[in-house]
Amino acid sequence: MSSRPMLSAPSSGRQYAESIAAVTLPERVLDVVEAYEAAGGERDRFVWKWIYRLLPSFTLSSVPQRHASEVRTRKTIFTVFITFLDDLAECNEDSRAFEQIYRSIVWADESTAEPCRDADAEAVAFARQLWNEFEGMIAEAPRFEEFEDVFRYDLRQSLNAMDYSRILNDNVSMANLNGAQHYDSHNMVMFPYADLDLMYSPSFESADLGVVREQLWDLQKMARIGNWLTTWEREINEGDYTAGIVVYALQNDLITLEELEAAGGDDASVTDRIRAYRIEERFLSEWERLRRHVENRDLEAESVDLGALVNGMETVMNHHMASEGYK
Template sequence: MATSVTTRQLPRIVRDMTQTELPPEFDPLLDHYGTLTTDRDQLLWQWLYYVFPSFRLSSVPDEYGELARKAKFCFSVYMTVLDDLSERHLDKETFEQGRKIPFSSTRCDVEAPGADTEALALLQESWDLTKAYLSRAPRRGDFEELFEFDLRQSLNTMDYNRLVNEGPQLASPRGAEMYDTHNMLLFIYVDIDLAFSPDFDLADLATLRDVTWDAQRLARIGNWVTTWERELDECDYTSRVVVEALERGVVTEAEIRDDDVPNETIAHRIKDAGIEHEHLLSWNETYRSLVSREYDVDSVDLHSFVDGMRHLLEVDVKARGLK
């Protein structure tokens, strides 16, 4: 964790999150993760498993709810490891091989020059578990191509963010909006839910995906405004909060790369510029628009799905500095 606090000091919603018990069947995967890296701690995994039910599509019947949740979790481990290889460690060689694993048309070369074979083994394990859960989805075949399409968008996001961290002069607000938003994986989580939705009507798919565009942006804003300070310490400059601070001249690229300029100084300057507040206003505007709409769909409750984004923001804000 980024800070040291007692459980009693935490907000109730965060206490609930920290008390989330992960299924024992995940132990081998997370133990494997722990032997290779300390990039992420237990709280991230608890956070993920805790928030998934809040935006699960209503079209997923209870008999498939836990299977969908477990598929999302194992997939998230795969994507988190891959994301950290690309954005934190700038390990292009391992990333390029690891991104091939989910696709039948490509082959991961574990002996590729410069690739980390142990990291690739962890990626393979997490993907194999994801695939095992998805194999039990009654409509996996109906949405497999869509899943792969959406996955490619998120993989491209990781590649883009690696380029930004290698050269922040590439960063722009439009780039963050167009590319970084897909790092929230919401389209893929929706695809997983659809695979577990026997009675979902394909006639509702276009409307669902339109709403997912805005819902994913809500998730991205919540993440931007609550993680950018931690990411500064990790030399990760992809948050739109930081990107806009660079564009407006609140800070310079030279300053964020200068070890003699404390990150606390940079953070204070960014906070004083009011960029976080502007994004939260944008979140509210988008959310109000979504909840005020009437959706002509019958097989999924889109208002419930959108309300899950409100819960996700509440968790993100109250867990700020912890994950």
């Protein structure tokens, strides 16, 4: 079996966490984070500092330096929005709020029907306000109109991935690895991130769009594996069983849903059992297979460096591994 990729930055988790804590977020991002927290968002600021630090590693090379800071800020704000929705989708008590926001974005349905709880109403109001503000930001991008339809389409796929997780947690018997790999990978929003880059890429040639997207399919799967490897234990404790590692264990009868639910997040023996089957190593091997594939495939683009994008995803994996237990 393959070993974990070697980390290229701080040698210990604690050192790495300290390096992330030292990251300074732009004032506009901080304003959004404070509003997120006031609306009930529970993610630690480590997450936003982590993604802000990491974003340049997989930003398309076609983004010129004069737009780099602006793109980085907007993509961080977009990440806050996406994460907020993802957390709503995975919490049964908040699923109505997710459905209202989903309907608002996907079907442009600004229904005035009141959610069930005051907390839902607050969450919906925050998400709608943040989305409207974000739309206003990216509308200023040099090539917004050219890539707007592509971005909205890719955003719908990401929202659908969240909806899939919501449905799966309500119907865990439908869990299967193909579904997790096909649907859940869109939760990494690699395509929307790239679309935002392209909006700020004056020299990008549209003829390269198909090639870039071809590469993104596998890179998004790699990002999903990295996230699964470092968050599945926390998600089990939260009653979320959608991570590929957990789905694999369920599908292969290595653990039962009854055992997961009985543990209730308080029994380490469940996660210890899953870990004992060395499922993580299977996913690491798949990540490394995908890396070899994207490194060796014969794809060429004139206006963007695909090799740099592949290298960036290795950096993403390094950061995933270094951040295990912190996000």
